Amino acid sequence: LTDVALAWLGRGCRTLTHLDLRNCNKIANAGIRALAEACYDLEYLDLTSMKGVTDTGVRALANNCPGLRHLNLSGMYMLTDGKARDFGLEGLQALCNISTKLEVLHVVGCFQVAKGALHCLRKAPFAPILKDLILSGCPNLDEAAFCRMAKKCIGLTALSMAKCGECVTDRMVETVGRSCRLLQDLNLTEAVLVGGSGLGYVVRGCRKLVTLTLSGCHRVDDEALIPFKDALPGHFDPGLEHIHLDGCPLITDLGLTFLAKCASRTKYNVLVNLKKSGVGMTGLRSNLENWVYSELKKTKHFFGMTPLRRWKDQVLINEYGARFKAARRIQAVVRGIAGRVRAQAIKAQFYREFVAIRMQSWWRGRLARELFLLLVWEHERRVYAHSLLVGFYRIILAKERRRILRERRELGIAERAAILVQKHYRSWLAKKVVAELRAAAAELAARLLKSALDVQRVYRGHVGRQYFKAVLKAHLEELARRDNAARRIQYNWRGFHARALVSAQRR
Numbered sequence: 001l002t003d004v005a006l007a008w009l010g011r012g013c014r015t016l017t018h019l020d021l022r023n024c025n026k027i028a029n030a031g032i033r034a035l036a037e038a039c040y041d042l043e044y045l046d047l048t049s050m051k052g053v054t055d056t057g058v059r060a061l062a063n064n065c066p067g068l069r070h071l072n073l074s075g076m077y078m079l080t081d082g083k084a085r086d087f088g089l090e091g092l093q094a095l096c097n098i099s100t101k102l103e104v105l106h107v108v109g110c111f112q113v114a115k116g117a118l119h120c121l122r123k124a125p126f127a128p129i130l131k132d133l134i135l136s137g138c139p140n141l142d143e144a145a146f147c148r149m150a151k152k153c154i155g156l157t158a159l160s161m162a163k164c165g166e167c168v169t170d171r172m173v174e175t176v177g178r179s180c181r182l183l184q185d186l187n188l189t190e191a192v193l194v195g196g197s198g199l200g201y202v203v204r205g206c207r208k209l210v211t212l213t214l215s216g217c218h219r220v221d222d223e224a225l226i227p228f229k230d231a232l233p234g235h236f237d238p239g240l241e242h243i244h245l246d247g248c249p250l251i252t253d254l255g256l257t258f259l260a261k262c263a264s265r266t267k268y269n270v271l272v273n274l275k276k277s278g279v280g281m282t283g284l285r286s287n288l289e290n291w292v293y294s295e296l297k298k299t300k301h302f303f304g305m306t307p308l309r310r311w312k313d314q315v316l317i318n319e320y321g322a323r324f325k326a327a328r329r330i331q332a333v334v335r336g337i338a339g340r341v342r343a344q345a346i347k348a349q350f351y352r353e354f355v356a357i358r359m360q361s362w363w364r365g366r367l368a369r370e371l372f373l374l375l376v377w378e379h380e381r382r383v384y385a386h387s388l389l390v391g392f393y394r395i396i397l398a399k400e401r402r403r404i405l406r407e408r409r410e411l412g413i414a415e416r417a418a419i420l421v422q423k424h425y426r427s428w429l430a431k432k433v434v435a436e437l438r439a440a441a442a443e444l445a446a447r448l449l450k451s452a453l454d455v456q457r458v459y460r461g462h463v464g465r466q467y468f469k470a471v472l473k474a475h476l477e478e479l480a481r482r483d484n485a486a487r488r489i490q491y492n493w494r495g496f497h498a499r500a501l502v503s504a505q506r507r
Helices: 003-012 029-038 055-064 091-098 115-123 143-152 170-179 196-205 222-229 253-265 281-286 311-506
Strands: 018-020 044-046 070-072 104-106 132-134 158-160 185-187 211-213 242-244 271-273 294-298 303-307
Touching: 003 029, 029 055, 055 091, 091 115, 115 143, 143 170, 170 196, 196 222, 222 253, 253 281, 281 294
Parallel strands: 018 044, 044 070, 070 104, 104 132, 132 158, 158 185, 185 211, 211 242, 242 271
Antiparallel strands: 271 303, 294 303
8 A cells, every 4th residue: 555545545535534554664644645635534543653654744634634533653663742843833743733632642662752742742732631642662751741741631541651661750650640530541561660659649549440550660569559458449440450560579479468458349350460570379379369250370471360251240240239238228227217207206196195195084083073072962862773773784684695695595506407407418419429439430340341351352362363373384384394205205215116127127
Protein backbone atom coordinates (compact mmCIF):
# COMPACT_ATOMS: atom_id res chain seq x y z
CA LEU A 1 0.00 0.00 0.00
CA THR A 2 1.50 3.31 -1.13
CA ASP A 3 0.62 7.01 -1.04
CA VAL A 4 -1.20 6.77 -4.37
CA ALA A 5 -3.47 3.97 -3.13
CA LEU A 6 -4.20 5.92 0.04
CA ALA A 7 -5.12 8.99 -2.03
CA TRP A 8 -7.49 6.86 -4.13
CA LEU A 9 -9.00 5.47 -0.96
CA GLY A 10 -9.61 8.97 0.39
CA ARG A 11 -11.28 10.18 -2.81
CA GLY A 12 -13.46 7.08 -3.05
CA CYS A 13 -14.49 6.80 0.63
CA ARG A 14 -15.05 10.33 1.83
CA THR A 15 -17.29 9.22 4.73
CA LEU A 16 -14.67 6.81 6.09
CA THR A 17 -14.55 6.84 9.91
CA HIS A 18 -12.39 3.81 10.83
CA LEU A 19 -9.04 2.98 9.22
CA ASP A 20 -6.22 0.66 10.31
CA LEU A 21 -2.86 1.15 8.51
CA ARG A 22 -0.56 -0.80 10.80
CA ASN A 23 2.83 -1.81 9.32
CA CYS A 24 2.21 -0.03 6.00
CA ASN A 25 5.83 1.09 5.68
CA LYS A 26 5.57 2.55 2.16
CA ILE A 27 3.18 5.32 3.14
CA ALA A 28 4.67 8.76 3.77
CA ASN A 29 3.42 12.23 4.62
CA ALA A 30 1.92 12.78 1.16
CA GLY A 31 -0.46 9.81 1.54
CA ILE A 32 -1.52 10.85 5.04
CA ARG A 33 -2.17 14.40 3.83
CA ALA A 34 -4.27 13.18 0.89
CA LEU A 35 -6.25 10.92 3.19
CA ALA A 36 -6.82 13.64 5.78
CA GLU A 37 -7.97 16.21 3.18
CA ALA A 38 -10.48 13.74 1.71
CA CYS A 39 -11.77 11.84 4.78
CA TYR A 40 -12.51 14.64 7.22
CA ASP A 41 -14.94 12.40 9.19
CA LEU A 42 -12.18 10.08 10.44
CA GLU A 43 -12.63 9.01 14.09
CA TYR A 44 -10.29 5.98 14.39
CA LEU A 45 -6.85 5.86 12.79
CA ASP A 46 -4.01 3.42 13.51
CA LEU A 47 -0.58 4.37 12.08
CA THR A 48 1.53 1.86 14.01
CA SER A 49 5.07 1.30 12.68
CA MET A 50 4.71 3.78 9.79
CA LYS A 51 8.30 4.95 9.74
CA GLY A 52 7.83 7.28 6.76
CA VAL A 53 5.32 9.56 8.50
CA THR A 54 6.69 12.56 10.39
CA ASP A 55 5.36 15.65 12.16
CA THR A 56 4.06 16.97 8.82
CA GLY A 57 1.65 14.06 8.45
CA VAL A 58 0.38 14.51 12.01
CA ARG A 59 -0.19 18.22 11.31
CA ALA A 60 -2.30 17.31 8.25
CA LEU A 61 -4.43 15.01 10.40
CA ALA A 62 -4.90 17.70 13.03
CA ASN A 63 -5.88 20.37 10.48
CA ASN A 64 -8.34 18.27 8.46
CA CYS A 65 -9.84 15.67 10.88
CA PRO A 66 -11.47 17.58 13.76
CA GLY A 67 -13.56 14.57 14.85
CA LEU A 68 -10.58 12.26 15.46
CA ARG A 69 -11.12 10.27 18.67
CA HIS A 70 -8.61 7.37 18.49
CA LEU A 71 -5.09 7.93 17.17
CA ASN A 72 -2.30 5.36 17.38
CA LEU A 73 1.15 6.72 16.50
CA SER A 74 3.16 3.84 17.99
CA GLY A 75 6.47 2.99 16.37
CA MET A 76 6.75 6.30 14.44
CA TYR A 77 10.39 6.95 15.23
CA MET A 78 10.46 10.28 13.37
CA LEU A 79 7.67 11.76 15.48
CA THR A 80 8.82 14.56 17.78
CA ASP A 81 7.34 17.17 20.07
CA GLY A 82 6.75 19.36 17.02
CA LYS A 83 7.77 22.90 16.28
CA ALA A 84 6.07 26.30 16.01
CA ARG A 85 6.90 27.56 12.50
CA ASP A 86 5.88 30.77 10.77
CA PHE A 87 3.14 29.09 8.80
CA GLY A 88 1.81 27.04 11.73
CA LEU A 89 2.49 24.26 14.20
CA GLU A 90 3.75 20.76 13.44
CA GLY A 91 3.59 17.34 15.04
CA LEU A 92 2.02 16.81 18.42
CA GLN A 93 1.81 20.57 18.99
CA ALA A 94 -0.60 20.94 16.08
CA LEU A 95 -2.58 17.92 17.26
CA CYS A 96 -2.87 19.27 20.81
CA ASN A 97 -3.85 22.80 19.76
CA ILE A 98 -6.44 21.89 17.11
CA SER A 99 -8.05 18.53 18.05
CA THR A 100 -10.92 18.78 20.54
CA LYS A 101 -12.42 15.26 20.67
CA LEU A 102 -9.35 13.03 21.00
CA GLU A 103 -9.88 10.31 23.64
CA VAL A 104 -7.15 7.74 22.85
CA LEU A 105 -3.53 8.60 22.05
CA HIS A 106 -0.76 5.99 21.70
CA VAL A 107 2.89 7.01 21.13
CA VAL A 108 4.61 3.72 22.00
CA GLY A 109 8.29 3.71 21.14
CA CYS A 110 8.40 7.37 20.01
CA PHE A 111 11.65 8.11 21.80
CA GLN A 112 11.79 11.73 20.58
CA VAL A 113 8.59 12.64 22.43
CA ALA A 114 9.63 14.58 25.53
CA LYS A 115 8.92 17.74 27.49
CA GLY A 116 7.34 19.72 24.67
CA ALA A 117 4.69 17.10 23.94
CA LEU A 118 3.72 16.90 27.61
CA HIS A 119 3.47 20.67 27.80
CA CYS A 120 1.15 20.71 24.76
CA LEU A 121 -0.97 17.89 26.18
CA ARG A 122 -1.49 19.97 29.32
CA LYS A 123 -2.89 22.84 27.24
CA ALA A 124 -4.82 20.64 24.77
CA PRO A 125 -8.64 21.19 24.57
CA PHE A 126 -9.15 17.42 24.78
CA ALA A 127 -7.08 17.01 27.98
CA PRO A 128 -10.09 16.66 30.35
CA ILE A 129 -11.73 14.00 28.10
CA LEU A 130 -8.56 12.05 27.27
CA LYS A 131 -9.12 8.48 28.47
CA ASP A 132 -6.24 6.36 27.12
CA LEU A 133 -2.67 7.65 27.02
CA ILE A 134 0.18 5.24 26.19
CA LEU A 135 3.71 6.67 26.59
CA SER A 136 5.58 3.34 26.65
CA GLY A 137 9.11 3.42 25.38
CA CYS A 138 9.50 7.22 25.68
CA PRO A 139 12.67 7.60 27.80
CA ASN A 140 12.90 11.41 27.61
CA LEU A 141 9.81 12.38 29.60
CA ASP A 142 10.17 15.36 31.93
CA GLU A 143 8.99 15.04 35.51
CA ALA A 144 7.65 18.59 36.01
CA ALA A 145 5.92 18.67 32.61
CA PHE A 146 4.32 15.28 33.21
CA CYS A 147 3.01 16.33 36.63
CA ARG A 148 1.39 19.45 35.18
CA MET A 149 -0.09 17.40 32.34
CA ALA A 150 -1.48 14.74 34.74
CA LYS A 151 -3.28 17.41 36.77
CA LYS A 152 -5.22 18.40 33.64
CA CYS A 153 -5.96 14.89 32.32
CA ILE A 154 -8.40 14.03 35.08
CA GLY A 155 -10.47 11.67 32.90
CA LEU A 156 -7.68 9.16 32.19
CA THR A 157 -8.70 5.52 32.53
CA ALA A 158 -5.55 3.91 31.07
CA LEU A 159 -1.98 5.16 31.43
CA SER A 160 1.18 3.34 30.41
CA MET A 161 4.75 4.45 31.07
CA ALA A 162 6.27 1.03 30.53
CA LYS A 163 9.94 0.80 29.63
CA CYS A 164 10.47 4.55 30.01
CA GLY A 165 13.53 3.91 32.13
CA GLU A 166 14.76 6.33 34.75
CA CYS A 167 12.54 9.24 33.68
CA VAL A 168 9.57 7.82 35.66
CA THR A 169 9.78 8.88 39.32
CA ASP A 170 7.75 8.60 42.49
CA ARG A 171 6.58 12.20 42.11
CA MET A 172 5.02 11.41 38.73
CA VAL A 173 3.25 8.38 40.17
CA GLU A 174 2.08 10.44 43.15
CA THR A 175 0.61 13.08 40.84
CA VAL A 176 -1.23 10.37 38.91
CA GLY A 177 -2.67 9.02 42.16
CA ARG A 178 -3.80 12.48 43.29
CA SER A 179 -5.30 13.67 39.97
CA CYS A 180 -6.45 10.68 37.89
CA ARG A 181 -9.23 9.35 40.12
CA LEU A 182 -10.87 7.38 37.26
CA LEU A 183 -7.71 5.45 36.35
CA GLN A 184 -8.35 1.74 35.68
CA ASP A 185 -5.11 0.53 34.05
CA LEU A 186 -1.64 1.70 35.14
CA ASN A 187 1.49 0.19 33.58
CA LEU A 188 4.86 1.06 35.16
CA THR A 189 6.92 -1.80 33.72
CA GLU A 190 10.67 -1.37 34.32
CA ALA A 191 10.23 1.97 36.10
CA VAL A 192 13.42 1.45 38.07
CA LEU A 193 13.12 4.64 40.15
CA VAL A 194 9.56 4.02 41.35
CA GLY A 195 9.36 3.01 45.01
CA GLY A 196 6.71 2.91 47.67
CA SER A 197 5.83 6.58 48.28
CA GLY A 198 4.15 7.22 44.94
CA LEU A 199 2.46 3.83 44.82
CA GLY A 200 0.63 4.58 48.08
CA TYR A 201 -1.10 7.59 46.51
CA VAL A 202 -2.18 5.45 43.55
CA VAL A 203 -3.72 2.82 45.84
CA ARG A 204 -5.51 5.40 47.98
CA GLY A 205 -6.59 7.73 45.17
CA CYS A 206 -7.36 5.50 42.14
CA ARG A 207 -10.29 3.52 43.52
CA LYS A 208 -11.43 2.31 40.09
CA LEU A 209 -8.09 0.61 39.45
CA VAL A 210 -8.44 -2.76 37.70
CA THR A 211 -4.92 -3.55 36.45
CA LEU A 212 -1.64 -2.50 38.09
CA THR A 213 1.61 -3.53 36.36
CA LEU A 214 4.88 -3.07 38.29
CA SER A 215 6.98 -5.63 36.43
CA GLY A 216 10.69 -4.98 36.74
CA CYS A 217 10.33 -2.20 39.36
CA HIS A 218 13.35 -3.17 41.46
CA ARG A 219 12.75 -0.55 44.17
CA VAL A 220 9.25 -1.72 44.99
CA ASP A 221 9.43 -3.59 48.31
CA ASP A 222 7.13 -4.86 51.06
CA GLU A 223 6.70 -1.36 52.47
CA ALA A 224 5.26 -0.19 49.15
CA LEU A 225 2.46 -2.75 49.52
CA ILE A 226 1.32 -1.55 52.96
CA PRO A 227 -1.48 0.63 51.46
CA PHE A 228 -3.02 -2.56 50.07
CA LYS A 229 -3.26 -3.90 53.64
CA ASP A 230 -5.16 -0.79 54.78
CA ALA A 231 -7.71 -0.95 51.94
CA LEU A 232 -11.22 -1.27 53.35
CA PRO A 233 -14.00 -3.44 51.84
CA GLY A 234 -15.35 -1.79 48.70
CA HIS A 235 -12.23 0.40 48.33
CA PHE A 236 -11.71 -0.66 44.69
CA ASP A 237 -14.85 -0.40 42.56
CA PRO A 238 -15.51 -2.46 40.45
CA GLY A 239 -12.43 -4.21 41.84
CA LEU A 240 -8.66 -4.66 41.44
CA GLU A 241 -8.28 -7.73 39.21
CA HIS A 242 -4.65 -7.91 38.02
CA ILE A 243 -1.41 -7.11 39.87
CA HIS A 244 1.88 -7.82 38.06
CA LEU A 245 4.87 -7.88 40.42
CA ASP A 246 7.17 -10.11 38.39
CA GLY A 247 10.79 -9.03 38.52
CA CYS A 248 10.46 -7.27 41.92
CA PRO A 249 13.06 -9.06 44.06
CA LEU A 250 12.45 -6.93 47.18
CA ILE A 251 8.91 -8.24 47.62
CA THR A 252 8.84 -11.11 50.12
CA ASP A 253 6.24 -13.19 51.94
CA LEU A 254 5.45 -10.17 54.16
CA GLY A 255 4.35 -8.13 51.16
CA LEU A 256 2.33 -11.09 49.95
CA THR A 257 0.53 -11.04 53.31
CA PHE A 258 -0.48 -7.42 52.67
CA LEU A 259 -1.84 -8.38 49.24
CA ALA A 260 -3.67 -11.34 50.81
CA LYS A 261 -5.41 -9.01 53.27
CA CYS A 262 -6.38 -6.76 50.39
CA ALA A 263 -7.73 -9.75 48.46
CA SER A 264 -9.79 -10.89 51.45
CA ARG A 265 -11.31 -7.42 51.99
CA THR A 266 -11.81 -6.10 48.46
CA LYS A 267 -13.85 -7.70 45.71
CA TYR A 268 -11.52 -9.47 43.27
CA ASN A 269 -7.68 -9.31 43.00
CA VAL A 270 -7.72 -12.58 41.06
CA LEU A 271 -4.39 -12.44 39.13
CA VAL A 272 -1.09 -11.86 40.94
CA ASN A 273 2.15 -12.49 39.04
CA LEU A 274 5.14 -12.97 41.38
CA LYS A 275 7.67 -14.45 38.96
CA LYS A 276 11.28 -13.62 39.88
CA SER A 277 10.27 -12.00 43.16
CA GLY A 278 11.23 -12.82 46.74
CA VAL A 279 7.99 -14.71 47.41
CA GLY A 280 8.26 -18.45 47.86
CA MET A 281 5.85 -21.30 47.36
CA THR A 282 5.40 -21.72 51.13
CA GLY A 283 4.29 -18.13 51.66
CA LEU A 284 1.92 -18.28 48.71
CA ARG A 285 0.31 -21.49 49.93
CA SER A 286 -0.10 -20.11 53.46
CA ASN A 287 -2.18 -17.20 52.10
CA LEU A 288 -4.04 -19.22 49.47
CA GLU A 289 -7.40 -19.10 51.24
CA ASN A 290 -7.56 -15.28 50.86
CA TRP A 291 -7.87 -15.56 47.05
CA VAL A 292 -11.38 -16.92 46.69
CA TYR A 293 -11.59 -16.68 42.90
CA SER A 294 -7.98 -17.68 42.10
CA GLU A 295 -5.81 -20.76 41.99
CA LEU A 296 -2.09 -21.31 42.43
CA LYS A 297 -0.14 -21.68 39.18
CA LYS A 298 3.57 -22.15 38.55
CA THR A 299 5.01 -22.44 35.04
CA LYS A 300 8.17 -21.48 33.24
CA HIS A 301 6.96 -17.90 32.66
CA PHE A 302 4.44 -17.43 35.48
CA PHE A 303 4.29 -17.88 39.23
CA GLY A 304 1.41 -16.65 41.34
CA MET A 305 -2.38 -16.64 41.38
CA THR A 306 -4.50 -16.99 38.24
CA PRO A 307 -8.28 -16.56 37.99
CA LEU A 308 -10.51 -19.59 38.11
CA ARG A 309 -12.55 -20.63 35.11
CA ARG A 310 -15.69 -18.46 34.80
CA TRP A 311 -14.74 -16.61 37.99
CA LYS A 312 -16.88 -13.60 37.07
CA ASP A 313 -19.95 -15.85 37.03
CA GLN A 314 -19.03 -17.00 40.55
CA VAL A 315 -18.65 -13.36 41.60
CA LEU A 316 -22.10 -12.54 40.24
CA ILE A 317 -23.59 -15.54 42.05
CA ASN A 318 -21.91 -14.62 45.35
CA GLU A 319 -22.85 -10.93 45.05
CA TYR A 320 -26.43 -11.90 44.28
CA GLY A 321 -26.45 -14.15 47.36
CA ALA A 322 -24.99 -11.39 49.54
CA ARG A 323 -27.49 -8.85 48.24
CA PHE A 324 -30.30 -11.34 48.74
CA LYS A 325 -29.22 -11.93 52.35
CA ALA A 326 -28.86 -8.18 52.92
CA ALA A 327 -32.33 -7.61 51.49
CA ARG A 328 -33.72 -10.32 53.73
CA ARG A 329 -31.95 -8.73 56.70
CA ILE A 330 -33.25 -5.25 55.83
CA GLN A 331 -36.75 -6.62 55.39
CA ALA A 332 -36.51 -8.34 58.77
CA VAL A 333 -35.29 -5.12 60.43
CA VAL A 334 -38.05 -3.07 58.78
CA ARG A 335 -40.66 -5.62 59.78
CA GLY A 336 -39.25 -5.60 63.33
CA ILE A 337 -39.46 -1.79 63.50
CA ALA A 338 -42.98 -1.82 62.07
CA GLY A 339 -43.95 -4.56 64.53
CA ARG A 340 -42.53 -2.64 67.47
CA VAL A 341 -44.30 0.54 66.37
CA ARG A 342 -47.55 -1.41 65.99
CA ALA A 343 -47.03 -3.08 69.37
CA GLN A 344 -46.37 0.32 70.95
CA ALA A 345 -49.58 1.69 69.45
CA ILE A 346 -51.53 -1.34 70.67
CA LYS A 347 -49.98 -0.97 74.13
CA ALA A 348 -50.91 2.73 74.26
CA GLN A 349 -54.46 1.90 73.18
CA PHE A 350 -54.60 -0.79 75.87
CA TYR A 351 -53.42 1.63 78.55
CA ARG A 352 -56.00 4.20 77.48
CA GLU A 353 -58.78 1.63 77.60
CA PHE A 354 -57.49 0.30 80.94
CA VAL A 355 -57.48 3.78 82.49
CA ALA A 356 -60.97 4.48 81.13
CA ILE A 357 -62.27 1.20 82.53
CA ARG A 358 -60.68 1.88 85.91
CA MET A 359 -62.21 5.35 86.04
CA GLN A 360 -65.59 3.96 85.05
CA SER A 361 -65.25 1.28 87.74
CA TRP A 362 -64.39 3.87 90.36
CA TRP A 363 -67.33 6.05 89.34
CA ARG A 364 -69.73 3.14 89.38
CA GLY A 365 -68.46 2.14 92.84
CA ARG A 366 -69.15 5.59 94.11
CA LEU A 367 -72.68 5.58 92.64
CA ALA A 368 -73.26 2.11 94.11
CA ARG A 369 -72.25 3.21 97.56
CA GLU A 370 -74.61 6.17 97.37
CA LEU A 371 -77.42 3.93 96.19
CA PHE A 372 -76.65 1.47 98.96
CA LEU A 373 -77.26 4.15 101.57
CA LEU A 374 -80.61 4.90 99.91
CA LEU A 375 -81.66 1.25 99.59
CA VAL A 376 -80.78 0.04 103.06
CA TRP A 377 -84.15 1.07 104.47
CA GLU A 378 -85.94 -1.01 101.80
CA HIS A 379 -84.07 -4.17 102.64
CA GLU A 380 -86.47 -5.62 105.11
CA ARG A 381 -89.42 -4.88 102.78
CA ARG A 382 -87.78 -6.66 99.94
CA VAL A 383 -86.71 -9.74 101.90
CA TYR A 384 -90.15 -11.34 101.68
CA ALA A 385 -90.49 -10.41 98.00
CA HIS A 386 -87.06 -11.81 97.43
CA SER A 387 -87.89 -15.14 99.02
CA LEU A 388 -91.02 -15.41 96.84
CA LEU A 389 -89.07 -14.57 93.70
CA VAL A 390 -86.41 -17.10 94.60
CA GLY A 391 -89.00 -19.79 94.98
CA PHE A 392 -90.66 -18.98 91.68
CA TYR A 393 -87.22 -18.84 90.03
CA ARG A 394 -86.24 -22.28 91.37
CA ILE A 395 -89.49 -23.71 90.09
CA ILE A 396 -88.94 -22.25 86.63
CA LEU A 397 -85.32 -23.40 86.67
CA ALA A 398 -86.33 -26.96 87.62
CA LYS A 399 -88.91 -27.06 84.82
CA GLU A 400 -86.37 -25.77 82.33
CA ARG A 401 -83.79 -28.33 83.50
CA ARG A 402 -86.33 -31.14 83.17
CA ARG A 403 -87.19 -30.02 79.63
CA ILE A 404 -83.53 -29.95 78.68
CA LEU A 405 -82.92 -33.42 80.11
CA ARG A 406 -85.94 -34.80 78.25
CA GLU A 407 -84.75 -33.30 74.97
CA ARG A 408 -81.25 -34.71 75.52
CA ARG A 409 -82.63 -38.17 76.20
CA GLU A 410 -84.77 -38.07 73.03
CA LEU A 411 -81.81 -36.87 71.02
CA GLY A 412 -79.65 -39.69 72.46
CA ILE A 413 -82.25 -42.35 71.54
CA ALA A 414 -82.53 -40.94 67.99
CA GLU A 415 -78.73 -40.89 67.59
CA ARG A 416 -78.35 -44.48 68.81
CA ALA A 417 -81.16 -45.61 66.49
CA ALA A 418 -79.56 -43.84 63.53
CA ILE A 419 -76.18 -45.39 64.36
CA LEU A 420 -77.74 -48.87 64.63
CA VAL A 421 -79.53 -48.43 61.27
CA GLN A 422 -76.33 -47.22 59.64
CA LYS A 423 -74.41 -50.17 61.10
CA HIS A 424 -76.93 -52.73 59.74
CA TYR A 425 -77.06 -50.98 56.38
CA ARG A 426 -73.24 -50.94 56.11
CA SER A 427 -73.15 -54.64 57.13
CA TRP A 428 -75.68 -55.47 54.43
CA LEU A 429 -73.71 -53.54 51.84
CA ALA A 430 -70.46 -55.24 52.94
CA LYS A 431 -72.04 -58.70 52.74
CA LYS A 432 -73.42 -57.90 49.31
CA VAL A 433 -70.01 -56.72 48.11
CA VAL A 434 -68.29 -59.81 49.61
CA ALA A 435 -70.83 -62.10 47.93
CA GLU A 436 -70.25 -60.37 44.59
CA LEU A 437 -66.48 -60.64 45.05
CA ARG A 438 -66.73 -64.33 45.94
CA ALA A 439 -68.96 -65.01 42.91
CA ALA A 440 -66.51 -63.13 40.67
CA ALA A 441 -63.59 -65.03 42.23
CA ALA A 442 -65.38 -68.39 41.72
CA GLU A 443 -66.19 -67.48 38.12
CA LEU A 444 -62.58 -66.41 37.55
CA ALA A 445 -61.29 -69.66 39.12
CA ALA A 446 -63.64 -71.70 36.89
CA ARG A 447 -62.50 -69.81 33.81
CA LEU A 448 -58.87 -70.27 34.80
CA LEU A 449 -59.44 -74.03 35.38
CA LYS A 450 -61.18 -74.43 32.03
CA SER A 451 -58.42 -72.44 30.33
CA ALA A 452 -55.77 -74.61 32.05
CA LEU A 453 -57.54 -77.79 30.92
CA ASP A 454 -57.80 -76.48 27.36
CA VAL A 455 -54.12 -75.55 27.37
CA GLN A 456 -53.15 -78.99 28.76
CA ARG A 457 -55.35 -80.76 26.20
CA VAL A 458 -53.85 -78.81 23.31
CA TYR A 459 -50.35 -79.30 24.64
CA ARG A 460 -50.85 -83.10 25.13
CA GLY A 461 -52.21 -83.33 21.58
CA HIS A 462 -49.22 -81.45 20.29
CA VAL A 463 -46.82 -83.67 22.28
CA GLY A 464 -48.61 -86.85 21.08
CA ARG A 465 -48.43 -85.77 17.46
CA GLN A 466 -44.77 -84.98 17.83
CA TYR A 467 -44.13 -88.37 19.45
CA PHE A 468 -46.11 -90.20 16.74
CA LYS A 469 -44.17 -88.41 14.03
CA ALA A 470 -40.88 -89.32 15.74
CA VAL A 471 -41.92 -93.04 16.09
CA LEU A 472 -43.18 -93.15 12.50
CA LYS A 473 -39.96 -91.60 11.27
CA ALA A 474 -37.87 -94.13 13.23
CA HIS A 475 -40.02 -97.03 11.91
CA LEU A 476 -39.64 -95.87 8.31
CA GLU A 477 -35.91 -95.44 8.78
CA GLU A 478 -35.70 -99.02 10.20
CA LEU A 479 -37.65 -100.42 7.21
CA ALA A 480 -35.40 -98.52 4.80
CA ARG A 481 -32.33 -99.86 6.57
CA ARG A 482 -33.65 -103.44 6.36
CA ASP A 483 -34.48 -103.04 2.64
CA ASN A 484 -31.01 -101.78 1.98
CA ALA A 485 -29.49 -104.69 3.90
CA ALA A 486 -31.68 -107.22 2.00
CA ARG A 487 -30.72 -105.72 -1.37
CA ARG A 488 -27.05 -105.81 -0.35
CA ILE A 489 -27.31 -109.51 0.63
CA GLN A 490 -29.14 -110.33 -2.62
CA TYR A 491 -26.53 -108.41 -4.58
CA ASN A 492 -23.69 -110.30 -2.91
CA TRP A 493 -25.46 -113.66 -3.34
CA ARG A 494 -26.19 -113.13 -7.03
CA GLY A 495 -22.55 -112.13 -7.57
CA PHE A 496 -21.32 -115.21 -5.75
CA HIS A 497 -23.70 -117.48 -7.66
CA ALA A 498 -22.75 -115.91 -10.99
CA ARG A 499 -19.05 -116.32 -10.28
CA ALA A 500 -19.64 -119.98 -9.35
CA LEU A 501 -21.50 -120.61 -12.64
CA VAL A 502 -18.78 -118.90 -14.67
CA SER A 503 -16.07 -120.97 -12.92
CA ALA A 504 -18.02 -124.23 -13.62
CA GLN A 505 -18.45 -123.42 -17.31
CA ARG A 506 -14.75 -122.61 -17.67
CA ARG A 507 -13.77 -125.97 -16.25
